[in-house]
Amino acid sequence: xxxxxxxxxxxxxxxxxxxxxxxxxxxxxxxxxxxxxxxxxxxxxxxxxxxxxxxxxxxxxxxxxxxxxxxxxxxxxxxxxxxxxxxxxxxxxxxxxxxxxxxxxxxxxxxxxxxxxxxxxxxxxxxxxxxxxxxxxxxxxxxxxxxxxxxxxxxxxxxxxxxxxxxxxxxxxxxxxxxxxxxxxxxxxxxxxxxxxxxxxxxxxxxxxxxxxxxxxxxxxxxxxxxxxxxxxxxxxxxxxxxxxxxxxxxxxxxxxxxxxxxxxxxxxxxxxxxxxxxxxxxxxxxxxxxxxxxxxxxxxxxxxxxxxxxxxxxxxxxxxxxxxxxxxxxxxxxxxxxxxxxxxxxxxxxxxxxxxxxxxxxxxxxxxxxxxxxxxxxxxxxxxxxxxxxxxxxxxxxxxxxxxxxxxxxxxxxxxxxxxxxxxxxxxxxxxx
Ligand code: DLL
Numbered sequence: 001x002x003x004x005x006x007x008x009x010x011x012x013x014x015x016x017x018x019x020x021x022x023x024x025x026x027x028x029x030x031x032x033x034x035x036x037x038x039x040x041x042x043x044x045x046x047x048x049x050x051x052x053x054x055x056x057x058x059x060x061x062x063x064x065x066x067x068x069x070x071x072x073x074x075x076x077x078x079x080x081x082x083x084x085x086x087x088x089x090x091x092x093x094x095x096x097x098x099x100x101x102x103x104x105x106x107x108x109x110x111x112x113x114x115x116x117x118x119x120x121x122x123x124x125x126x127x128x129x130x131x132x133x134x135x136x137x138x139x140x141x142x143x144x145x146x147x148x149x150x151x152x153x154x155x156x157x158x159x160x161x162x163x164x165x166x167x168x169x170x171x172x173x174x175x176x177x178x179x180x181x182x183x184x185x186x187x188x189x190x191x192x193x194x195x196x197x198x199x200x201x202x203x204x205x206x207x208x209x210x211x212x213x214x215x216x217x218x219x220x221x222x223x224x225x226x227x228x229x230x231x232x233x234x235x236x237x238x239x240x241x242x243x244x245x246x247x248x249x250x251x252x253x254x255x256x257x258x259x260x261x262x263x264x265x266x267x268x269x270x271x272x273x274x275x276x277x278x279x280x281x282x283x284x285x286x287x288x289x290x291x292x293x294x295x296x297x298x299x300x301x302x303x304x305x306x307x308x309x310x311x312x313x314x315x316x317x318x319x320x321x322x323x324x325x326x327x328x329x330x331x332x333x334x335x336x337x338x339x340x341x342x343x344x345x346x347x348x349x350x351x352x353x354x355x356x357x358x359x360x361x362x363x364x365x366x367x368x369x370x371x372x373x374x375x376x377x378x379x380x381x382x383x384x385x386x387x388x389x390x391x392x393x394x395x396x397x398x399x400x401x402x403x404x405x406x407x408x409x410x411x412x413x414x415x416x417x418x419x420x421x422x423x424x425x426x427x428x429x430x431x432x433x434x
Pocket of ligand 1 (some may be wrong): 092124135137141142211212213214215216234235236237238239240242244301303324327
């Protein structure tokens with residue numbers, strides 16, 4: 001039996017889950033109304049009192065929370081407990097605008113450990129395993145969040161943090177890590193570096209990877225599984241809600257189960273704000289049910305995804321969310337067409353091209369231009385110049401048929417695109433649209 005697997009809740013009936021959510025929603029609404037001025041004002045403005053919220057069926061009466069609200073109340077305006085009860089602060093890794101500060105009470109940290117432990121258990125990690133944590137430790141929630149889960153599970157965590165790839169490889173080899181947690185782009189880089197260093201990953205004890213914090217495709221999963229000789233699991237989360245562990249993959253690897261005893265997920269049409277049907281794309285919106293220090297209600301994540309209530313082969317009853325298919329704010333509008341970086345990545349990997357790529361958007365006169373630069377891999381390198389130009393044409397054709405707009409495809413030297421130790425930066429937009 002997997003330790004930290006919690007079938008009494010993970011396999012509860014939908015009715016039981018609804019009851020737990022309803023009870024917790026009533027409490028959390030009271031908590032935010034009493035303690036967070038922004039929520040009290042918003043609810044007063046629309047004439048809603050905490051007593052009006054009796055179950056999850058009343059969720060749609062509540063106001064939304066946006067990232068801008070969190071910026072406007074920076075740093076502590078959304079905290080719902082006195083600072084003396086806050087055990088830890090984290091901050092969003094946002095590169096634009098003011099960062100967002102979030103807080104956790106001791107109980108919040110315990111709950112966080114519990115849900116991350118569920119995820120580690122669902123990926124087959126056991127008490128006797130050593131987990132190499134290569135997410136950044138610090139204000140970013142990745143490192144310490146996974147560490148909370150490892151501690152709760154009772155396994156050994158190795159807090160390597162991010163950076164220094166040669167050292168990461170030495171540790172993987174010498175310490176005998178069984179599992180690794182980092183961003184998928186860094187996992188790709190580690191695999192590539194292991195090969196260069198002549199390390200046979202099949203001979204390492206490493207068998208599981210827990211990857212998330214940025215978009216990645218099924219093709220990338222297969223690459224990572226091959227290069228690191230592991231099984232790779234997806235994990236989703238965000239600073240404003242908790243950090244890693246909001247949703248997790250099970251052995252079926254067919255969507256991520258949302259920890260519904262702690263969070264309610266809604267998928268809403270970004271324009272009408274009404275719920276879409278299972279399987280239909282929309283904006284992912286989360287409500288925290290148990291957070292004491294930083295509970296947010298109907299937080300608009302700007303991530304785009306779908307959910308399904310279909311039965312999962314693992315027996316868990318928690319609703320499953322798809323991999324986020326992009327972000328509303330990552331969506332590039334090029335010559336009026338919506339383009340997501342993930343579409344481009346899928347084309348590259350379907351053609352067995354390098355996953356190291358960059359998207360460059362520019363404007364010549366009034367016309368937007370799109371260029372995809374991708375590194376040459378060894379197989380291509382041995383081809384003649386005319387073969388390379390044939391491949392560039394093929395890539396440009398495929399991009400055009402997938403995206404619906406013309407794109408220039410350019411091969412660049414292997415290793416010339418900057419590698420990231422955390423989240424990869426894929427898009428360079430030179431249009432100065434702001
Ligand atoms: O990335 C928390 C995290 C740490 C999740 C470690 C998983 C593992 P933020 O820095 O606030 O928090 O970024 C959150 O990253 O809104 C998504 O756009 C994206 N994201 C997170 N997980 C995934 C995933 C952490 N599995 C933002 N697939 C989210 C795709 C993801 N995108």
